Amino acid sequence: MKILVLGGDGYLGWPTSLFLSVKGYEIYIIDDFSKRKIELEEGVIPLESLLPLQERIKVWEKSTGRAIGIHVGSLTNHRFIYAALEEIQPDVIVHFAEQPSAPYSMKGRSQAVYTQSNNVIGTLNLLFAMRSYCPNAHLVKLGTLGEYGTPNIDIEEGYIKIQHKGREDLLPFPKQPFSFYHLSKVHDSNNIMFACRVWGLRATDLNQGVVYGIDTAETRMDPDLKTSFHYDSIFGTALNRFVAQLVCGVPLTVYGSGRQERGIINLIDTMQCIQLAIENPASRGECRIFNQFTESHSILGLAKKVLSVGKNMGINGTVEHIRNPRVEQEDHYYNPVHTKLVELGLEPHFLSEKIIEGMINRVTNSREAINTETIRPKIAWTMEKNRLTIAR
Ligand SMILES: NC(=O)c1ccc[n+]([C@@H]2O[C@H](COP(=O)([O-])OP(=O)(O)OC[C@H]3O[C@@H](n4cnc5c(N)ncnc54)[C@H](O)[C@@H]3O)[C@@H](O)[C@H]2O)c1
Incomplete structure (x- = not known):
């Protein structure tokens, strides 16, 4: 089976490409390296330096004897994606290729426009390319739990049964996204659902929680196979930032009260979910939506976990509550349903002391490379010229 991994x-x-390659699938990668360009623009780099993709693929081929194809280009170039699908004829397309940072999308007009045009037009080009060149392929698309926001009711997996004036229907779950980035995912979801309904494409939209984790069985096979680890305020997620701050001996900066609850998932489980989606495909014309996370925590709860594991390792840290740069509810109900992937066989790896300890040890090895200046948020959701005076 041929799998095309976008991004x-x-x-x-x-x-994910390595994980699926080891499972015996024929893997092709597309990327335009736009993430690396944004890193340069924003002055942030992953904690550990990475080889260029072409070199990492060579290391993989040497280690395993398994080839991975590569096409360099952007989904926003429709001729490029048309030609790639015509040539590869994939059975499955796993779509990660989007600008993934909410803060970046909130920096200003050009970043918001870039995020939405890159993500929405890229995906729209992909849908048209699929219709023309591989209408039977299964699209596995990475969306986000942040599409839903924090409504005061349980969040269903994509669709909700609504009774209204004596009639009933199963309708898309209402969305209240957190940022222009999250909005781009909502627009994608609508376009994908429409393409399935009207053209008979098949898709699984994975509304994923925040991913944590540094490595996998495959990336551990050679130091040159590692994936990126970001701890900065643009690309680094809360747990990563807290671990980096603990290791550097600076306070763990919690946005506001930290009572905001979010769904999280281990990198290993992300790959497991994608494999389950691939091996149990959606039917023609179906747009399936799974909520892809395994547990939820408050942001303050995550910081306290990091502090507690650090203390057991002899590393003491503190929490500093800073003004929340985001506009979001801090006290809210949060109960997203997440049973569909478990029904397909997902066996979750929950956030444990051992996992946090492993992260602390790994980050400690590169402690000298950490620039703590990049961890504090500089982008605000409100109209304060996008600059924040960080106050308690
Ligand atoms: N990491 C998380 O915690 C998380 C959580 C929920 C959803 N997601 C989603 O999962 C996907 C992958 O996330 P990630 O953290 O690996 O992000 P990432 O930025 O590390 O990876 C995305 C890759 O896609 C490439 N890309 C972007 N736009 C492209 C385009 N137009 N054409 C070709 N390549 C393009 C980038 O260069 C990058 O290598 C994203 O869609 C993200 O929104 C991530």
């Missing part, structure tokens, strides 16, 4: 140079796309 295969990224944090999730690279380890």
Whole structure:
């Protein structure tokens, strides 16, 4: 079976490509390296330096004897994606290739426009390319739990049964996204659902929680196979930032009260979910939606876990509550349903002390490379010229 991984140079796309390659699938990667360009623009780099994708693929081929094909280009170039699908004829397309940072999308007009045009037009080009060149392929698309926001009711997996004036229907779950980035995912979801309904494409939209984790069985096979680990305020997620701050002896910066609850998932489980989606495909004309996370925690709860594991390792840290740069509810109900992937066989790896300890040890090895200046948020959701005076 041929699997095309879009965004295969990224944090999730690279380890997923290796994971699926080892399972015996024929893997092709597309990437335009735009993530690396944004890193340069914003002055942030992953904690550990990475080889260029072409070199990492050579290391993989040497280690395993398994080839990975590569096409360099952007989904926003429709001629490029048309030609790639015509040539590869994939059975499955796993789509990671989007601008993934909410803060970046909130920096200003050009970043918001870039995020939405890159993500929405890229996906729209992909849908048209699929219709023309591989209408039977299964699209596995990475969306986000942040599409839903934090409504005061349980969040269903994509669709909700609504009774209204004596009639009933199963309708798309209402969305209240957190940022222009999250909005791009909502627009994608609508376009994908429409393409399935009207053209008979098949898709699984994975509304994923925040991913944590540094490595996988495959990336551990050679130091040159590692994936990116970001701890900065643009690309680094809360747990990564807290671990980096603990290791550097600076306070763990919690946005606001930290009572905001979010769904999280281990990198290993992300790959497991994608494999389950691939091996149990959607039917023609079906747009399936799974909520892809395994547990939820408050942001303050995550910081306290990091502090507690650090203390057991002899590393003491503190929490600093800073003004929340985001506009979001801090006290809210949060109960997203997440049973569909478990029904397909997902065996979750929950956030444990051992996992946090492993992250702390790994980050400690590169402690000298950490620039703590890049961890504090500089982008605000409100109209304060996008600059924040960080106050308690
Ligand atoms: N990492 C998370 O915690 C998380 C959580 C929920 C959803 N997601 C989604 O999963 C996907 C992957 O996330 P990630 O953290 O690996 O991000 P990433 O930025 O590390 O990877 C995305 C890759 O796609 C490439 N890309 C972007 N736009 C492209 C385009 N137009 N054409 C070709 N390549 C393009 C980038 O260069 C990058 O290598 C994203 O869609 C993201 O929104 C991630």
